[in-house]
Amino acid sequence: DAGVIQSPRHEVTEMGQEVTLRCKPISGHDYLFWYRQTMMRGLELLIYFNNNVPIDDSGMPEDRFSAKMPNASFSTLKIQPSEPRDSAVYFCASSLERTSYEQYFGPGTRLTVT
């Protein structure tokens, strides 16, 4: 398997623009996680899905953030409108349900909002 795939790898956008981040989990994995990493706040869980169903979105910072998982092989994280404080590295990770302590991370998307 190719591992978790994320796109784009880098995104530079202006404040107010919509940003869509994409993730393809490892085939057969039951869980999908979206994280945000910054120097100040570390690695924060934003939302996670189990079998395509959102389980907990309490980590989503505000209504500007939304995530979907229309099928087992694709998920998106959308920020609309984007703000400079959203600048961070966004990781997608997936795991099997029975070994959810072992998560496989994608390469991340480095988002810069100017």
Added chain:
Amino acid sequence: GQSLEQPSEVTAVEGAIVQINCTYQTSGFYGLSWYQQHDGGAPTFLSYNALDGLEETGRFSSFLSRSDSYGYLLLQELQMKDSASYFCAVRDHSGNTPLVFGKGTRLSVIA
């Protein structure tokens, strides 16, 4: 809620042994994981402890004491490529809850 404490930085000499500690406070406890992240890279899974004791995987070992709410990652025969950030992460309930990550320990291996 949960909280994890680990040192922010550690420096060690190539070939030496280093221990990275992690203490946690959770309402329940199911297991402690360790991840490695190189600069510019993604976190990668290293080890997992659900029971007390030492788990060994090559040069890396991880230890857990549930009674002390404490664990550590032990790296032996340090190599320059081990310079990275190391995160402990806890799961406080059974399988269907996510991991909570510590802030990470930045390990610098010097010659």
